[in-house]
Amino acid sequence: MTDKxxxxxxxxxxxxxxxxxxxxxxxxxxxxxxxxxxxPAEATEQHTDESTSRLVDLSARPQNLKTETRKRDGTxxxxxxxxxxxxxxxxxxxxxxxxxxxxSEVVRQALxxxxxxxxxxxxxxxxxxx
Amino acid sequence: xxxxxxxxxxxxxVISNSKGGVGKTTTAxxxxxxxxxxxxxxxxxxxxxxxxxxxxxxxxxxxxLYEVLDHxxxxxxxxxxxxxxxxLLAGGRLLxxxxxxxxxxxxxAEHVLSEKLAPLDDLHRYDYVILDTAPSWDVLNxxxxxxxxxxxLPISMEALAVYGMADFxxxxxxxxRYNPAVHLRYVLPTFFDQRVRKSGEILQQLLDHFQxxxxxxxxxxxxxxxxxxxxxxxxxxxxxxRGSKDYARLVERIAHDG
Numbered sequence: 371m372t373d374k375x376x377x378x379x380x381x382x383x384x385x386x387x388x389x390x391x392x393x394x395x396x397x398x399x400x401x402x403x404x405x406x407x408x409x410p411a412e413a414t415e416q417h418t419d420e421s422t423s424r425l426v427d428l429s430a431r432p433q434n435l436k437t438e439t440r441k442r443d444g445t446x447x448x449x450x451x452x453x454x455x456x457x458x459x460x461x462x463x464x465x466x467x468x469x470x471x472x473x474s475e476v477v478r479q480a481l482x483x484x485x486x487x488x489x490x491x492x493x494x495x496x497x498x499x500x
Numbered sequence: 501x502x503x504x505x506x507x508x509x510x511x512x513x514v515i516s517n518s519k520g521g522v523g524k525t526t527t528a529x530x531x532x533x534x535x536x537x538x539x540x541x542x543x544x545x546x547x548x549x550x551x552x553x554x555x556x557x558x559x560x561x562x563x564x565l566y567e568v569l570d571h572x573x574x575x576x577x578x579x580x581x582x583x584x585x586x587x588l589l590a591g592g593r594l595l596x597x598x599x600x601x602x603x604x605x606x607x608x609a610e611h612v613l614s615e616k617l618a619p620l621d622d623l624h625r626y627d628y629v630i631l632d633t634a635p636s637w638d639v640l641n642x643x644x645x646x647x648x649x650x651x652x653l654p655i656s657m658e659a660l661a662v663y664g665m666a667d668f669x670x671x672x673x674x675x676x677r678y679n680p681a682v683h684l685r686y687v688l689p690t691f692f693d694q695r696v697r698k699s700g701e702i703l704q705q706l707l708d709h710f711q712x713x714x715x716x717x718x719x720x721x722x723x724x725x726x727x728x729x730x731x732x733x734x735x736x737x738x739x740x741x742r743g744s745k746d747y748a749r750l751v752e753r754i755a756h757d758g
Contacts, residue, residue: 383707383711383712383714384703384704384707387703387707387714387716387717388694390716390749391694391716391717391719391746393749394745395745395748395749395752396748397537397735397739397744397748398533398534398535398537398538398735398748398751398752399537399538399539
């Protein structure tokens with residue numbers, strides 16, 4: 371039922387009209403400029419997992435793997451930012467595919483292994499928590 | 501077996517609003533010129549005693565609508581070629597006499613324009629006939645509404661223009677009782693300024709009432725007010741201006757609906 375018999379504007383009409391003002395229009399009788407031919411995209415290193423059809427670009431920069439950790443060092447709370455090199459990212463993604471795991475899971479396991487092997491000397495396990 | 505298609509009758513669009521200063525002549529001139537630039541054949545008829553259409557196009561007509569209506573000059577002899585594919589049937593002060601003549605007719609006063617312009621229909625010379633009317637409600641405007649099919653109503657983004665619009669719509673309803681072919685086809689917001697709140701509010705009101713009849717607004721643009729003084733259309737005077745783009749958009753819409 372309309373409000374007091376008035377028809378209301380569909381919400382998209384206003385934005386449609388105002389949006390049309392932003393569009394470039396050729397002069398009457400002129401053809402709109404031909405769209406530039408699309409340049410071939412640079413080859414990307416993409417791997418597709420055959421079982422899940424998941425596609426991952428292996429050339430992705432590592433910004434999304436920038437991580438922050440918070441650690442209580444004695445009474446101080448320290449925050450550290452870690453980066454992976456592109457080569458490491460690439461290997462990480464490949465390994466995640468091969469083992470059908472998430473990348474974060476691989477990183478977690480790798481860190482566990484690292485600390486299991488070397489942590490005893492650099493940072494004796496059990497000492498920090500005790 | 502003859503396969504000649506029947507020539508399409510011209511679209512007759514009257515640009516009308518009894519309020520002055522809403523952009524009727526600017527719209528008539530630039531719409532007509534734009535359609536002609538697209539390749540359509542256009543006749544522009546000025547029904548205003550000010551005769552500003554000829555001035556805006558930089559044309560110097562030797563005959564006008566007055567001779568056609570008052571002295572039975574065949575309309576094809578009163579035409580002025582304003583641009584390629586754009587002919588003009590000029591207005592002017594003498595049309596004031598014509599109004600008196602028409603008003604004094606005992607009957608059929610509303611059909612004078614239709615009868616006098618009928619020879620042009622037989623020639624199939626035009627795709628569009630665009631009529632620019634005076635800012636009033638007089639016998640010539642009524643004649644235009646009996647001659648036309650579509651009404652394009654320009655409305656400036658001012659409260660008074662909206663009030664005037666209501667009166668004008670009532671008048672169109674009155675004419676429709678005798679000429680059902682004419683109908684309000686387009687509402688054209690003019691002098692639209694996105695920075696001013698009232699522009700947005702009035703546009704919203706127009707959309708509430710007219711919905712899809714509302715065309716893309718013509719934004720306020722100083723070039724639009726300058727170009728008539730140079731006898732040029734906006735496409736000639738400032739082709740890169742906002743006014744040019746807005747009228748190009750209008751031309752495309754009208755042509756698309758054709």
